[in-house]
Amino acid sequence: MEYRSVSLKYKTGITNFLGRFRSYIISLEAQRIRSIVQMGFLFLVLIIGFEFYGFVAYHQSGGQGAYFSRPPGVEAFLPISALISLKYWILSGVLNTIHPSGLVIFLIILILGLLFKKSFCSWVCPVGLFSESLWQLGNKIFGKTITPWRWLDYPLRSLKYLLLVFFLYAIVWQMNIADLELFIYSPYNKVADVKMLLFFMNISEFALWTIGVLVLLSVVIKNFWCRYLCPYGALLGFLSMFSPIKITRNAETCIDCEECTIACPNAIKVHSAKKVISDECTACALCISACPLEDTLALKTSTRSKPIPVWKFGVAVILVFVLGTSLANVTGYWHNSISDSEYQRRIQEINKPVYDHNRGQVPKYGPED
Ligand code: SF4
Ligand code: SF4
Incomplete structure (x- = not known):
């Protein structure tokens, strides 16, 4: 009897809390909701970066100091490897276990694109958030940003599609099942995430200059990287x-x-469109927030005339991530199959030529590598 009343009290408490949380979210302004979601994903990425740095430092020192386990989410930064895994899966029916979470996150992002437009760019991606902060800074400093002339804007926008075609055709399309397998199980691919971290930790002067130029351009031209150069954005578009x-x-x-x-x-002419049909629309809802009239501009599906509240859209984006990663976790397709001792050996010898690659071509390696 006592147990039942405690359990009822507990359930009522949770229901009340959820009810109040829902009312709070509904009361928030659309852009506040988007900022909260963006900051949440940024926080997650920073935690992953910190853990992964600790993991690599631990193995570089030969197992001295504090132990950090490898966060599987780091594989989100290996889209080429994920693309290769996807093609291998389609051709062979085998889900490889070298970078499983990379493929899972890649698929989640593709699903997001199909269901919720380029919401990944304006709700999730930390580069998108950085890019947005830079043009907002440009607006504060100069009072406005530059919009390139149309004759320049169109060819520049196609650059990201050319980069996408390069990755899809020159790297993935040309690889047959044997090439794919050779790449996936190569020493290079096994430590591709470690190599990426070391690249940024020992960044070259050229790479620093390139990033610096991109940052400056993004201050004066809105979303310079995302609009003109990001192949991931092209795929999602x-x-x-x-x-x-x-x-x-x-x-x-x-x-x-x-x-x-x-x-x-x-730079979409929203005011003259009945429906925004553009590969550049990131579902950021800034246009909805700017509209002085309620329900004149809204997110809608083609089948329902009822507007989708922005908060529901944000919750749906989060849910796709949570459900996708949880499903991968319970089915055992989240953590990779490389042991700590193998990582330690590879991280210690990472400067050997066997850990190099050239446009998806990896050096020949044997069973001992
Ligand atoms: S059309 Fe609206 S939702 Fe789409 S990118 Fe422009 S402001 Fe954002
Ligand atoms: S009323 Fe709203 S939808 Fe119409 S032009 Fe103004 S901001 Fe755009």
Whole structure:
């Protein structure tokens, strides 16, 4: 009896808390919600970076000092390896266990693109957040940002698609099943995440200059990297065209003030579209926030006329990540199969030529490598 009343009290407490949390989220302004989600994902990435740094430092020192386990989420930064794993899976039916979470995260991001447009870019990606902060800084310093002329903007925008085609064709398309297998189980791929960390820790002058130029360009031109150069963004832009959700304008109530177009960071002419059909739309909802009229501009699916509240859209984006990664975890396809002792050996000998690669071509290696 006593147990039942305690359990009832507990359940009521949780229900009340969830109810209040829901009311709080609903009351938040759309852009506040997006910022919270972006900061949450940034925090997650920073934790992953910190843990991974500790993991590599531990093995570099031969197992001295504090032990850090390897965070599987670090494989999110290996999209080429994930693409190769995906093709290998399609051709062979085998899910490799070298970078399983890399493939899982890659698939989650593709699903996000198909369902919720390029929401990954404006709700999740830390580079997208950095890019957004840079043009906001540019706006504060100079009062505005530069919008390149159309004749320049179009060819520049196609650069990211050319880079995507390069990765898809020159690297992945040309690889047959034997090449794919050779790459996946190569010493290089096994420590690709470690090599990436070491690249940034011992960054070359050339790479620093390149990043510096990109940062400066992003201060004066909105989303310079994302709009012109990011191949991941190009892939998501293509997939987003199939998304059932679109920014939709009610032409009957619209007063043609053009505030939505002014607010759009991706130079989309929202005020003249009934539906925004653009590979550049990241579902950031800045246009919705800028519109002075309620329900004139909204996220809608093609089948339902009811607007989707921005908070629900944000929750759905988070849910896709949580469900995808949890499913991978319970099915045992999240942690990779490389042992700590193997990592230690490889990290100690990482400067050997067998850990190099050239456009997906890895050096020949034997069973001992
Ligand atoms: S159209 Fe609206 S949601 Fe799409 S990128 Fe522009 S401001 Fe963001
Ligand atoms: S901000 Fe709203 S009212 Fe103004 S043009 Fe855009 S959709 Fe119409």
